[in-house]
Amino acid sequence: MILYDQTNQIFHLQGLTFSYILSVYNGVLMHMYWGKKLPEGDHAGLFVLSGEAASFDPPCNRHPREVLTQEKGYFGQRSLNLINTHGDDVLSLRYEGHRVFAGKKKLQGLPASYVESDAEADTLEIDLRDALTGAAVTLSYTVFHDFDVLARSMVIRNESDQPMTLTEVQTSVPLPMDDYEIIHLKGAWARERFAQRIPMPQGTFSISSRRGASSHENNPFLALVKPHTTEHGGDVYAMTHVYSGSFSASVDVGIDAAPRMMMGLCSDVFSWQLEPGAAFQAPETLLTYAHDGLNGLSHRMHAFIRQRICRGMWRDQSRPILINNWEATYFDFNSDKLVEIARRGAEIGCELFVIDDGWFGKRNADNCSLGDWVVNENKLPGGLKTLAERINALGLQVGLWFEPEMVSPDSDLYRAHPDWCLHVEGRERTTARNQLILDVSRKEVQDYIIESVSSVLRSAPISYVKWDMNRNMMEGFSAALPAAQRMETQHRYMLGLYRVLEEITSAFPKVLFESCSGGGGRFDCGMLHYMPQTWTSDDTDASERVRIQYGTSLIYPCSSMGAHVSAVPNHQTGRTTPFHTRCNVAMGGNFGFELNLNKISEEELRCAKDAVATVKKLRTTMQQGEYSRLVNPLTSNGRSAWQFTDDERVIVCIYQDYASPNPQPWHVKLTGLDENVVYVDEAHGLRCSGGALMSIGIPVPRAWQDHESWIYCFEKA
Ligand code: DGJ
Numbered sequence: 001m002i003l004y005d006q007t008n009q010i011f012h013l014q015g016l017t018f019s020y021i022l023s024v025y026n027g028v029l030m031h032m033y034w035g036k037k038l039p040e041g042d043h044a045g046l047f048v049l050s051g052e053a054a055s056f057d058p059p060c061n062r063h064p065r066e067v068l069t070q071e072k073g074y075f076g077q078r079s080l081n082l083i084n085t086h087g088d089d090v091l092s093l094r095y096e097g098h099r100v101f102a103g104k105k106k107l108q109g110l111p112a113s114y115v116e117s118d119a120e121a122d123t124l125e126i127d128l129r130d131a132l133t134g135a136a137v138t139l140s141y142t143v144f145h146d147f148d149v150l151a152r153s154m155v156i157r158n159e160s161d162q163p164m165t166l167t168e169v170q171t172s173v174p175l176p177m178d179d180y181e182i183i184h185l186k187g188a189w190a191r192e193r194f195a196q197r198i199p200m201p202q203g204t205f206s207i208s209s210r211r212g213a214s215s216h217e218n219n220p221f222l223a224l225v226k227p228h229t230t231e232h233g234g235d236v237y238a239m240t241h242v243y244s245g246s247f248s249a250s251v252d253v254g255i256d257a258a259p260r261m262m263m264g265l266c267s268d269v270f271s272w273q274l275e276p277g278a279a280f281q282a283p284e285t286l287l288t289y290a291h292d293g294l295n296g297l298s299h300r301m302h303a304f305i306r307q308r309i310c311r312g313m314w315r316d317q318s319r320p321i322l323i324n325n326w327e328a329t330y331f332d333f334n335s336d337k338l339v340e341i342a343r344r345g346a347e348i349g350c351e352l353f354v355i356d357d358g359w360f361g362k363r364n365a366d367n368c369s370l371g372d373w374v375v376n377e378n379k380l381p382g383g384l385k386t387l388a389e390r391i392n393a394l395g396l397q398v399g400l401w402f403e404p405e406m407v408s409p410d411s412d413l414y415r416a417h418p419d420w421c422l423h424v425e426g427r428e429r430t431t432a433r434n435q436l437i438l439d440v441s442r443k444e445v446q447d448y449i450i451e452s453v454s455s456v457l458r459s460a461p462i463s464y465v466k467w468d469m470n471r472n473m474m475e476g477f478s479a480a481l482p483a484a485q486r487m488e489t490q491h492r493y494m495l496g497l498y499r500v501l502e503e504i505t506s507a508f509p510k511v512l513f514e515s516c517s518g519g520g521g522r523f524d525c526g527m528l529h530y531m532p533q534t535w536t537s538d539d540t541d542a543s544e545r546v547r548i549q550y551g552t553s554l555i556y557p558c559s560s561m562g563a564h565v566s567a568v569p570n571h572q573t574g575r576t577t578p579f580h581t582r583c584n585v586a587m588g589g590n591f592g593f594e595l596n597l598n599k600i601s602e603e604e605l606r607c608a609k610d611a612v613a614t615v616k617k618l619r620t621t622m623q624q625g626e627y628s629r630l631v632n633p634l635t636s637n638g639r640s641a642w643q644f645t646d647d648e649r650v651i652v653c654i655y656q657d658y659a660s661p662n663p664q665p666w667h668v669k670l671t672g673l674d675e676n677v678v679y680v681d682e683a684h685g686l687r688c689s690g691g692a693l694m695s696i697g698i699p700v701p702r703a704w705q706d707h708e709s710w711i712y713c714f715e716k717a
Contacts, residue, residue: 064174079172085162093128111529134160170264171285185219193551206250212473243283244526302557322592326356344597349612354399371413384460399464432471441492540566563589583611667697679714
């Protein structure tokens with residue numbers, strides 16, 4: 001609901017459990033409150049600030065403004081910066097008007113949250129304008145009636161007759177002065193999204209990616225929490241970017257010790273020429289407040305991402321159990337070898353076989369052929385159609401890997417269009433994994449990708465696509481742009497990529513798309529808008545995966561995480577973990593196999609078959625139910641637990657890194673159950689009330705080996 005108090009010019013945005021309050025004061029849009037839901041009422045008297053401004057800190061610092069620009073002595077970090085035609089960047093935005101309407105508009109060219117009917121949400125748009133320069137901004141706020149997330153974005157317009165340069169585009173929110181800690185998701189290739197929690201410094205804390213992808217290193221997510229906040233209680237203020245390119249996010253503590261959270265485009269690699277009459281659409285940022293701890297944050301975000309970021313036929317459907325040949329064969333395969341792996345997959349109940357890399361051009365290693373999306377008939381005689389029909393005959397669907405944004409220097413595409421890659425004239429084109437990045441900001445490159453991928457999808461019965469991206473931008477500039485606009489390349493690349501994704505996913509609505517960037521280097525809401533799942537990490541080691549999936553789950557739902565059972569010793573760590581543990585951990589995401597099923601023991605094959613049957617029985621709960629974290633592996637000495645709950649059942653997965661002699665007993669306490677309902681786990685002979693499961697918990701059996709794990713499944717009695 002969006003309430004407006006005209007006398008005091010106060011906007012009160014009421015979500016399901018949060019309030020967000022703005023007011024217009026002397027024409028300036030002020031931020032008054034974000035936090036626990038407040039009743040409708042007159043709060044104006046509470047927003048009076050005491051004291052006088054010191055001469056060194058003029059009036060602008062006294063009141064938290066909604067848009068932080070360079071004016072009247074504001075010395076903190078800016079959320080919006082425009083260099084005007086006079087060469088200065090002073091920007092005094094003043095309120096011009098506002099509108100409230102049912103529903104939510106689409107964002108021009110960008111992924112964003114959406115409504116299925118106007119009755120689902122209300123949107124407030126507020127117009128601000130700088131009288132001297134003609135710079136104008138429209139801020140947009142959408143409050144959903146069934147989801148507890150606030151969606152914010154803005155459009156910046158040049159209403160003058162002179163060009164301007166946009167250099168900073170961030171969504172900012174000031175928070176009340178208090179003690180906070182910062183949570184963010186730190187990582188690197190093969191160790192993505194390890195949740196970090198640190199005290200909020202007096203100064204500026206920032207994370208960013210300049211890589212042209214949201215990155216393995218920093219995820220576009222940031223939260224401030226109170227020191228006492230746990231998984232199950234306490235305040236959380238979080239921001240998430242609906243964007244897949246470079247970004248920055250920060251917490252800037254002002255002289256009054258009040259933090260300002262920000263998230264937006266990374267100004268190190270962004271500026272934009274705003275011509276007279278032109279408009280710039282900023283990416284959307286999602287704001288989530290939870291009073292009920294980190295699980296509260298996750299419940300709100302999971303539901304929202306699953307249903308109002310992800311789209312398409314697969315959004316609400318159970319995801320197929322797949323078998324992927326990458327770690328099983330790498331580049332060393334032919335049709336018969338693939339069919340034999342698929343045959344074994346079919347025998348244990350798999351539903352989809354994915355041909356990962358190596359099927360096109362002359363690619364037998366990672367040093368050639370990206371861009372030449374034509375099947376290699378030497379390896380796959382009769383082409384993809386013949387191979388797909390053989391696999392279909394076994395009862396499996398077929399999936400295919402692409403890396404469409406890339407080009408190998410050794411490829412027909414590069415030989416024909418050497419200027420189609422991102423580069424700087426006169427400088428070496430730095431390769432990574434022996435490849436260059438196509439300049440997807442160019443329309444002709446976008447069209448090439450759309451046509452080459454589409455023609456393969458039209459040529460054979462392909463029902464799944466893995467869309468990979470295996471390097472970051474180095475000399476990341478477009479030769480097609482004039483010098484004054486070169487810094488626009490990265491954002492134009494993203495706009496081009498989103499156009500490509502929109503066209504391809506709309507043209508093939510039945511295909512399940514999974515995004516990937518060397519594992520989880522582009523795990524963000526932008527990609528999830530087009531592809532409802534992402535390959536979580538190239539690290540398939542079960543012990544590592546517990547931590548990676550645990551951190552990822554802070555924001556992203558399990559239905560968005562690809563999770564596969566792989567061979568031991570593990571290819572990334574050399575570690576050997578029990579087969580059932582590899583299965584139990586992979587059940588924390590979209591379950592699949594990535595090993596040669598013909599090379600495992602009879603006992604392991606039986607275990608694989610049981611796991612497939614379990615996933616088929618329980619996947620609705622695991623993919624669409626509510627997911628809660630119970631025990632954090634990063635702070636509990638390698639012990640971990642998580643829980644899935646829906647109306648029918650409760651599933652608990654418990655994992656322990658190391659067995660120890662004379663172990664101390666431990667219990668895993670469940671959460672969010674009905675106290676008086678009786679829950680039964682027949683396999684473990686347990687019949688207990690929800691109250692007992694939450695207060696006493698499941699007694700964890702003694703582990704007689706490292707990397708032990710257990711699954712409990714309780715049905716309501
Ligand atoms: C990187 C991905 O993350 C892997 O899963 C695999 O698809 C390889 N690329 C293939 O080159």
